[in-house]
Amino acid sequence: MGQTLVHKILGEHLAEGRLTAGEQIGIRIDQTLTQDATGTTAFLLYESMGAELVKTDLSVSYVDHNMAGFGPENHNDHLYLQTIAAKSGAYHSRAGNGICHQVHLERFGKPGATLLGSDSHTPTGGGIGMLAIGAGGLDVAVAMAGGPFYLKCPKVVGVKLTGELNDWVAAKDVILKLLSILTTKGNVGWVVECFGSGAALLSVPQRATITNMGAELGVTTSIFASDEQTRKFLAAQKREEDYRPLAADSDAEYDRVIEINLSELEPMAACPSSPDNVKAVREVSGLETRQVVIGSCTNSSFADLMMVAAVLKGRRINEMVEFAIAPGSRAVLDMLAENGALAQVISAGARILESGCGPCIGQGFSPADGVVSLRTFNRNFAGRSGTKGDQVYLVSPETAVVSALTGRVTDPRDAQDLFGMAYPRIELPDEFAVNDNMIEPPLNQGKVARIEVLRGPTIVVPETPKPLPKNLTSQVLLKCGDKITTDHIMPAGTFLKLRSNVPEYAKVVFNCFNEEGKPTFAQRALELKRRGIGGVIVAGESYGQGSSREHAALCPMYLGVRVVIAKSIERIHKANLINFCIVPVEFADPGDYDNVEQGDELRIGYLLEAVKSENEIKIARADGAYEFAGRLALSERDRQILLSAGLLDYTRSKVDA
Ligand code: MIC
Ligand code: SF4
Numbered sequence: 001m002g003q004t005l006v007h008k009i010l011g012e013h014l015a016e017g018r019l020t021a022g023e024q025i026g027i028r029i030d031q032t033l034t035q036d037a038t039g040t041t042a043f044l045l046y047e048s049m050g051a052e053l054v055k056t057d058l059s060v061s062y063v064d065h066n067m068a069g070f071g072p073e074n075h076n077d078h079l080y081l082q083t084i085a086a087k088s089g090a091y092h093s094r095a096g097n098g099i100c101h102q103v104h105l106e107r108f109g110k111p112g113a114t115l116l117g118s119d120s121h122t123p124t125g126g127g128i129g130m131l132a133i134g135a136g137g138l139d140v141a142v143a144m145a146g147g148p149f150y151l152k153c154p155k156v157v158g159v160k161l162t163g164e165l166n167d168w169v170a171a172k173d174v175i176l177k178l179l180s181i182l183t184t185k186g187n188v189g190w191v192v193e194c195f196g197s198g199a200a201l202l203s204v205p206q207r208a209t210i211t212n213m214g215a216e217l218g219v220t221t222s223i224f225a226s227d228e229q230t231r232k233f234l235a236a237q238k239r240e241e242d243y244r245p246l247a248a249d250s251d252a253e254y255d256r257v258i259e260i261n262l263s264e265l266e267p268m269a270a271c272p273s274s275p276d277n278v279k280a281v282r283e284v285s286g287l288e289t290r291q292v293v294i295g296s297c298t299n300s301s302f303a304d305l306m307m308v309a310a311v312l313k314g315r316r317i318n319e320m321v322e323f324a325i326a327p328g329s330r331a332v333l334d335m336l337a338e339n340g341a342l343a344q345v346i347s348a349g350a351r352i353l354e355s356g357c358g359p360c361i362g363q364g365f366s367p368a369d370g371v372v373s374l375r376t377f378n379r380n381f382a383g384r385s386g387t388k389g390d391q392v393y394l395v396s397p398e399t400a401v402v403s404a405l406t407g408r409v410t411d412p413r414d415a416q417d418l419f420g421m422a423y424p425r426i427e428l429p430d431e432f433a434v435n436d437n438m439i440e441p442p443l444n445q446g447k448v449a450r451i452e453v454l455r456g457p458t459i460v461v462p463e464t465p466k467p468l469p470k471n472l473t474s475q476v477l478l479k480c481g482d483k484i485t486t487d488h489i490m491p492a493g494t495f496l497k498l499r500s501n502v503p504e505y506a507k508v509v510f511n512c513f514n515e516e517g518k519p520t521f522a523q524r525a526l527e528l529k530r531r532g533i534g535g536v537i538v539a540g541e542s543y544g545q546g547s548s549r550e551h552a553a554l555c556p557m558y559l560g561v562r563v564v565i566a567k568s569i570e571r572i573h574k575a576n577l578i579n580f581c582i583v584p585v586e587f588a589d590p591g592d593y594d595n596v597e598q599g600d601e602l603r604i605g606y607l608l609e610a611v612k613s614e615n616e617i618k619i620a621r622a623d624g625a626y627e628f629a630g631r632l633a634l635s636e637r638d639r640q641i642l643l644s645a646g647l648l649d650y651t652r653s654k655v656d657a
Contacts, residue, residue, distance in 0.1 A: 002249025004156045005223055006191045009131040009246075013114050015148040021155045021255065022189070024635040026148035030113040031058045031130075032140050035100045037065035037361070037492070038118035038549060040077050040500040042137030043084045044461050046144055049651055053089035053448070055146030058108060060439075061085040062093040062100035064356045066496050068363050073497040076456025080500070082440070083453045088144070089442040097438035098329030098355040101125070101297040105208055106329060107436065110242045111226030116143045120215045120548040120572060121297050121378065127208030128233065129226030129246050134215065136550035136576040138647050147651065150637055151571075154191040154220050157182075158254030161198030163263030167423035168412040171206035172299060172376065172396035175213040176268035177260055180278035182217050184483065185542045188571045190255075192222035195248060198262040199224055203428055204233035205301035212298045213378040216275040218545060218570050236432045267411050270394035273382040274483065281399050281411045288320075290371035292404040294397050295326030295353065296360040299376035302332045303426040304397045309341035310424030311401045311415070312348035318407035324365060326353035334433045362386040362493030374400050374409065381485045381546060383512060386493045459500045465557050465581035465646040468611060472562060472604040473622075474534040477525055478510060479598040482540035486573060488512050489544070489552040499551060506555040522559055529560030534604075538596050539566035544573025553580040563604065565619070565630055567593060578638050579647040583611060585619070585630035592628035611642050 003011070007019055016026035032054075034042045039061050061081050066074050078095055085092035093103055100117070101124035109115070111129035115122060118137040125132030135149065143149050159178065165171075178192070192214050194207070202210075207224040214222030225247035234243045267281040294300065294308055305327055317323045325345060327333040333355050336342040346352065359365035360377045366386030367373035373385060373392045380392035393409065402412040405419070415421040443451070480488070491511050498505035510521040519527075525535045537556070543566035544552060553576035564577055565585045577584045587593055601622035610617040610632060620627040634642070644650035 001253050002251035004158070004193055004252045004254060005225060005246060005248040006131065006154065006156050006193050009112055009114065010153065012112070017153065019153050021153055023153050024150055024637065025153045026150045027114060029056060029116045029143040029149050031108065031110070031115045032056055032143050033060050033062060033100050033104055033115065033117040033119070033122065034137065034140055035065050035119050036063045036077050036081055037496055037499050038137045039081055040459060041462060041550065041554065042118050042141045043081065043088070045138050045648055046088065046141035047084070048461070048648060049141065049145055050655070051145035054144045056144060059090040059144050060093060060104065060108060061090050062103065063095040064099045065361055066363070066499070067095045067354060067356050071497065072456060073458045073500070076458045077500055079454040079456065080459050083451055086440065086443055086451045087448060087453050089448065091442060092440045094438045094440070096330060096355060098331070099297045099300070099357060101212060102300060102328030105204070106237055106331060106432065107439065111230055111244045112246050116140050116149050118548055120546065121212050123214055123221040124208045124212040124297055126211030126214070126221055126223035127204050129224060129230055131221060131223060133221050134548045134572055136548055136572060136579055138550060138579045139575060142647065142651055151220060152189050154189055155255040156191050156193050158257045159192055159194045160196040160257055160259045161194055161262055162196050162259065163198050163261040164201055165262045165265065167425070168398050168415065169265050169267060170396035170398050171202060171209040173265050173268045174260065174262065175210045176270055176278050177265055178258070179216060179270065179276045180268070181258060183276040184216055184218055184274060184545060187218045188568070190219045192217065192219050193248065193254070194222065194224050200227060200229070203229055203303065205303055209298055213275070216378055218542065220571060233428065236428060236430055238431070238434050267396060267399050267413065269399065269409070270380055272391050272393065273380050275379060275394060281395065281409065284393070285409050285411050287372050287409040288407060289374050289403055289409055290320055290322065291367045291373040292321055292323045292400050293326070293359050293365060293373070293375045294400055295328070295358060296375070296377040297328060298378040299397050300326060300328030300332065302335055302432070303428060305332060305336055306341055306426045307424055308397055308401045309336065309344045310426070311421065312350070313344045315348055315405055315419070317349035317404050320407050321404050322351065323349060323404045324351040324353050326358045327355050330355050330438060331433050331435065334435065338433065359385065361496060363496065367392070372409065374403050376400050379546065381487045384487050460502060462502045462554055463558055464648055467645040468562070468581065468583070468608055468642060469534070470606070470608045472534045472607045474536045474563065474602045474604055475528055476538050476596060476598050476600045476602065477528065477535040477561065478513060478521060479538040479596060480513065480540070483542050483545055484539050485546035486544055486549050486552040487546055490549055490555060502555055502558050505551060506558045509555045509559060525559035525561065534562035535560050536602055537561060537564045538593070539564065540593060541567040542570055543568065544570045548572045550576040550579065553577045553582055557582055578641050581642055581646040583607070583642060585617060586633060588616060588629040588631045595626045595628070611639055
């Protein structure tokens with residue numbers, strides 16, 4: 001039986017374990033990426049490990065998330081990241097150079113390599129044939145120090161793409177279709193591998209849109225083969241030497257195959273407020289929209305924006321629509337400026353935002369109350385835009401720009417009838433503008449020694465977890481439902497600037513559930529902590545969906561949370577909980593979820609013993625009103641990390657040994 005591409009790359013990087021689905025393996029990491037919102041913690045923890053120069057082939061520290069600069073926090077972070085990158089032998093991509101995933105694809109991604117990034121959309125690199133995985137910052141710090149990355153050997157779902165995209169139908173519609181099939185739940189432990197005649201026709205940026213938003217499926221990563229499209233893209237980036245042809249064997253067996261005929265696809269939209277709430281644009285067309293944004297790491301490539309410019313040329317954005325573009329990288333912006341496309345967009349009435357995450361992470365451009373906002377992003381979790389009750393629809397750039405002209409959600413295929421407009425098919429240029437003057441490469445040894453790391457007062461070294469107690473007296477601090485995302489747990493938006501200051505940031509844990517006039521989650525948690533009672537969070541399915549932000553574990557840990565009991569927990573978040581010594585427990589019988597109430601006092605006896613060696617743990621209400629079994633789905637390494645009071649101490653003890 002032939003091998004999948006995923007297994008080939010895993011095999012080439014295997015450091016521990018066997019390539020059998022479900023078994024824990026350790027893989028060698030070639031490249032890492034961090035971004036400012038997760039990078040400060042990652043580098044602070046890296047420093048705490050006592051590591052000096054990075055041991056990877058290449059590590060890049062990007063600044064792209066947090067650039068608003070209200071108050072000194074952001075700039076403090078930028079200066080710390082710039083100087084610690086120099087001290088650690090990492091590349092540093094400065095604020096304004098673009099979104100980490102877009103820049104990494106353009107300048108560093110390499111077919112067949114492994115990339116670990118402290119951002120859930122790291123799988124964007126799968127578009128260029130790399131095995132690119134998102135993880136918490138501490139896992140990335142360990143990889144920078146040369147440690148393997150541990151994961152369950154995944155099952156592979158082959159997505160066979162046939163046919164060819166019709167005019168006005170985009171790569172975004174492919175991933176939205178896949179989200180409608182697989183949803184955002186229940187895909188932990190899988191990888192998506194796209195293949196087939198349809199896949200071969202997609203360009204690298206189109207593939208990257210699909211692998212990027214594959215993160216919303218909750219899979220470990222997504223990947224395409226490295227072929228002639230990949231070679232062309234790398235040649236245009238003037239680094240053809242990084243090309244290497246790679247594909248699955250022709251008789252590769254997938255654990256499951258899904259076929260999508262690209263010729264049959266139509267424009268799609270993810271409706272409020274989940275990326276898997278997918279409908280055909282036709283079904284929602286006619287809805288008035290007041291705001292349209294083109295950008296984010298999903299859809300802000302050169303081809304995307306050239307298409308947008310071509311549609312806007314000589315036309316005017318509807319007067320009731322605020323329209324903005326945020327090019328994915330400075331190179332893209334540069335090229336649009338050089339070739340005149342930017343002028344077309346500006347004269348049509350667009351607002352030009354920085355090359356960065358911007359509105360995607362609630363950094364401005366929040367929609368007005370009650371209005372429909374169309375965005376080319378990957379996430380529309382409730383409130384992520386910064387507006388409570390927001391109505392965010394995720395669509396392709398094609399749907400977004402045509403709707404910006406009409407002021408209503410519009411199927412872009414109607415552009416011919418409405419505006420007499422043929423589809424502007426954009427070919428990738430033979431050469432991209434390559435200008436790396438906002439990327440600082442690693443320094444030589446002599447210069448490294450002279451670097452002084454700048455640490456502003458808003459950069460606070462995070463507290464490390466306390467060891468687990470033998471028995472835990474605890475109380476349910478919060479009971480929440482299904483699909484709780486890390487945006488629910490740790491809001492970003494205006495709070496993003498607190499990422500380097502855990503005591504401050506922890507004040508807004510579960511802010512969306514706080515009610516006016518009542519003690520906040522943080523206040524209740526700290527009161528329990530003061531009394532020596534461990535906090536417990538109870539949740540439904542897919543707890544911790546979405547981002548890789550380890551603050552969703554780090555801040556609850558700081559507040560004294562010791563256990564999360566959920567029907568199921570998503571991959572990255574579960575790893576983050578373990579890394580910060582919070583025990584992840586799943587209901588053995590999901591029906592028991594119904595018995596537990598917020599405020600219940602729980603007895604979790606023999607916690608330490610169970611973590612050491614048991615697969616189940618008994619949990620009872622203190623007054624004996626109910627008792628149930630919790631599942632401990634932990635690898636041997638997970639157990640060791642929990643017993644060592646978290647990954648940092650575990651790593652230190654291994655280094656000492
Ligand atoms: C996101 O898209 O949610 C983020 C912001 O990029 C996060 C990382 C973070 O919270 O810093 C992610 O996707 O991992
Ligand atoms: Fe940035 Fe949005 Fe991409 Fe996250 S999803 S990396 S916030 S652009």
